[in-house]
Amino acid sequence: MQALYAQLLVGLINGSFYALLSLGLAVIFGMLNIINFAHGALYMMGAFCAYFLLNIFGLNYWYALIIAPIVVGIFGMVLERTLLKQLAGLDHLYGLLLTFGIALIIQGVFQNYFGSSGLPYAIPPQLQGGMNLGFMFLPVYRGWVVVFSLVVCIATWYLIERTRLGAYLRAATENPNLVRAFGINVPRMITLTYGLGIGLAALAGVLSAPINQVRPLMGADLIIVVFAVVVIGGMGSIMGSIITGFALGVIEGLTKYFYPEASNTVVFVLMVLVLLVKPTGLTGRAT
């Protein structure tokens, strides 16, 4: 039974990363109509940013949680302003190819300097150790990742679904020309939204660093699953991405316990089933 709970916890942790990354992807796709294949590479940059902050500047994990999303988010905004902006109004495929190319370049550069093996990043002292819950042993850091991710996801959902800024973003998704004609600087809002999505990916990278180590290809391994999460949840759906992210992490964990051979494919089998039954995803709206 302990093994089942342990797998559930691993599933929840993976689900946290899925949720944070798919949330960023959903925000970017929903608002900018860009399928951001560079998301995994930017997640990796978040982790590397934390590594550099610690090893070069002596700034610990808590600083990294704030600085890395800002730095990588600004890098994302520069990408949007200089490259992605040129693709406005073109087919999704162009954005996908461009961001795929960007991902390959970023990963290639990091691989060139750091190889493919992982660099260690220690768990901060405040979050070391664990708690015996009776039915299982809970490492404190892993519990922190799940709770913190959930808080960030809900805060992002609140920002988009319940605030005036979120109303601008949702309206701009439907009709950016009209929103701009109301006096709102839509291009600036698009850049900031891209920065927000990328910042979420970088935050996931920082959270992941003490668990998975810091590796140039850490995002490439994850991004395909995250895309499956976004497709299942519904492209552009904020709450859909959060719920599906956590749920698929748990389903993956349960599969590891009951039928380990299928644990790597269960997400994709679910994606096929969802696409067959509801092509817009579980919470997506037909356009």
Added chain:
Amino acid sequence: MVDVKTAPNASAASGTAKAAPGAALLEIRDLQAWYGESHVLHGINFDVRTGEVVTLLGRNGAGKTSTLKSIMGMIAKRTGSVRFDGQELIKMHSDKIARLGIAICPEERGIFSSLNVHENLMLPPTVRSGGLSVEQIFDLFPNLKERLSSSQGTKLSGGEQQMLAIARILRTGARFLMLDEPTEGLAPVIIQQIGRTIQRLKSEGFTILLVEQNFRFASTVADRFFIVEHGKVIDGFANSELQANMEKLHTYLGV
């Protein structure tokens, strides 16, 4: 051809000073516009004076909506001159134009399906002081108050959506309103209500540029008419000259 001369006291409307009643608030000269390679406006010329209701009439595809969009900066490629309150708009982006106090109520209303009624109403930011308060808007459109809690703006009836589309731009403080076919597809009783609203807005000092295919409706609210054909203004006359121009209207519009 239409007389495109600036009104006698248009010189008062210079710089950032508010145009005096009767002065040309909007002056359009040789306005040309393109959708990609498609040349849609071929040299539009007309003026709108402060406090009046001007209607653009014309057949489908004549260039009326494109004229409004070009004034608002919603068509990227445009040349010529659009001066509002003395300021040149032709190179400005639409968000900057909106902040000068111009608002558009687009064809098919532009209600956002992902926003509820309240969010739709509150969406456009205040660009100037003097916009209507929510209470004043409910006074103007009592139906909206009852539907404010509706989940989705697009679930409202056509008439209610039109009222919502007009109401949201009245909040902004804009004093120059462009209404694109506000009566399209609406029941006669709703059209009357929209007409009364336009009369009331005019009496409160708003300047309105209206695009209409419903000539009978336009004749109840407009001070002047301009006829648009093939991306050009080909004629213009005051409401008082309407009877004398009925034959032209038959020719151009088939009314």
